[in-house]
Amino acid sequence: MLIETLKNRLVLAxxxxxxLYAVVSIGGTLFFQYEPNSQDLLQANTGPGAVHWLGTDYLGRDLLARIVYGIRISxxxxxxxxxxxxxxxxxxxxVSGLLGGLADRLLIGMVDIFWCIPPFLIVVMLTVVLEPGIKNIFIALGLVLWIPTARMIRGEVRVIRNSPFxxxxxxxxxxxxxxxxxxILPNCIPVLLTTAAFSIPDAIMAEAFLSIVGLGVQAPxxxxxxxxxxxxxxxxxxxxQWFFPVLTLTMLVLCFNILGDALHEAYSSKAKGLLEHD
Incomplete structure (x- = not known):
């Protein structure tokens, strides 16, 4: 499945x-001469140029260095x-799909209750309770994103739990x-990979929303x-100062969504082929 997906030039790109985003964000200052939080008020609000490729912000901080650091955090x-x-x-x-019975009813009932609550409302509530911060944000997001994943995995397990193996x-x-x-885990890896490919852009967008309303990552x-x-x-x-961060976010989310679509299509085609073969 993965090899077939990589043959798609758009997915490969x-x-x-x-x-590249990951390498540059991890390398950080190894690639650029400016620190993300280094201020130079004399260069405040400077437009893109030879010295500051993407310009500076209101405190004279290099925007390219800030974006690279921002990619790492996001x-x-x-x-x-x-x-x-x-x-x-x-x-x-x-556990729900494999055990069935009372355990299945209790677990899926819990999932259905959480499913009925708007996810962003849960994230905002958890962020307020836990207080804004990098660790608390990914905990809050993780505790919301798992709900549809559990439903998908349960469906997969219910299909294969009566298999001969x-x-x-x-x-x-x-x-x-x-x-x-x-x-169970080896047979669910394609679903988990697809889920991860869609979960990452969802988390990036959710973090951006939280930051815009003041509940996300805090200065500096x-x-x-x-x-x-x-x-x-x-x-x-x-x-x-607005365009380049938006462009970076858009490209990052778009790439992960295209990858997720390709993985989903490849997995669906494989599953359909197996059913036709049976």
Whole structure:
């Protein structure tokens, strides 16, 4: 599935761009001479040029360095939120689908209750309770994103739980958690990869929203959401302070969404082929 997906040139271009974003954001100051929080009031609100390629902000901080640092913060939040998402979602969904009965009804009932509450409302409430901060943001996002993941995993497990290899494992004395680790997890990896590809841009956008309303990353840290929020205050006079962070966020989210669509299409085609073969 993965090899077929990589043959798509658009998907490959998106992967390369995501990789470049990741490398540059991790390298940070190794690639650029300016620190993201280094102020120079004499250079405040300078437009893009040879010295400051993307211009500076109202404190004279290099916007390119700020964006690179912002990508790192946004990707860090998205990565850990997605990790919580797929971990909790897989555990709840697989236990619910594999055990069935009362455990299934209780777990899926809990999922349905959370499903009825607007996710952004939960995120905002959790962020207010936990207080704004990088760690608390990805915890809040992760505790919301897992809900649809659990439903998808439960559906997958209910399809394969009566398969011959599951029955054979039970006959050989394998317990439920052993079956989950050795048989359920490998069969759910395509779903988890697709979920992760969609979860990361969702988390990036959610973090940007929280930062714009003042509940996201706090100064002096700068995520893409913080940079967009700062740029909105003066975008009519200094449009580059808003345009470049928005462009970066758009490209990052678009690349992950294209990757997610490609993985979903490849997985759906494979599943359809298996059903036709059966």
């Amino acid at each position: 998106c992967l390369i761009l995501i990789g 990707l860090t939040i998205a990565f850990f939120a997605t990790l919580i998402n797929i971990t909790v979602g897989f555990l709840v969904g697989s 599951i029955k054979f494992a039970r006959l050989n004395g394998a317990g439920s958690f052993q079956i989950m680790a050795r048989h 840290n700068a995520s893409l959401g913080v940079l967009i929020s700062d740029g909105l205050q003066s975008f009519r006079v200094y449009p580059w």
